Amino acid sequence: MATSVNPYLLFNGNCEDAFLFYKSVFGGEFSFIGKFKDMPAGEPGSCPEVSEKDANRIMHVSLPIGDTILMGSDSNEQSGDVAFGGNFSVSINVESAGEGDRIFNGLSAGGTIYMPMGKTFWGAYFGMFKDKFGVSWMVNFDENQPK
Structure with a gap:
């Protein structure tokens, strides 16, 4: 498998809305979409405990676009809110x-x-x-x- 670089976008609770919008423009299907509440407790890579506020936020989503995969997730209480900057496109x-x-x-x-x-x-x-x-x-x- 060749090395690849894919953009990963972070959101403050509206990742699902953003990716549904991107999917409506680019087409295709999500190769993965999961919410924090779907993580098995105690597994490697899982958050120790998910709050009710974070349960329905997106843990990870992947949308293939050509040879690239646009990926994203929402912030959570542990990571804190994302500060959007103008330093990338x-x-x-x-x-x-x-x-x-x-x-x-x-x-x-x-x-x-x-x-x-x-x-x-x-x-x-x-x-x-x-x-x-x-x-x-x-x-x-x-x-x-x-x-």
Whole structure:
């Protein structure tokens, strides 16, 4: 198996909503989705005790998108709330300008667009935005790809 890098997003209780939204745009099925209440007590990797507040939060979710797996979870009382920062973006490379528009329009709904999809000086069709969950995204179609 080759080494791979996959983005892992952390949320403060709305991970399931975010991933259902991402699934509605990208399609596919979750390869895994589990809540903190589903963890077997006393097993390696389990939290010692799950509060009622955390029971229905997402412990882990995986959504395959092409050769990448977008992963995520919610914070819990032990980890504390996640402070969202502007120091990362999820970059999606697509196979056509039309697919780029579809993904950009879907994911940016209700969010903040920083750079609408458009041609760039470096030969890409590209756009940037923050989605309604506070996650920054870049959508890229390399127009000058080798055939």
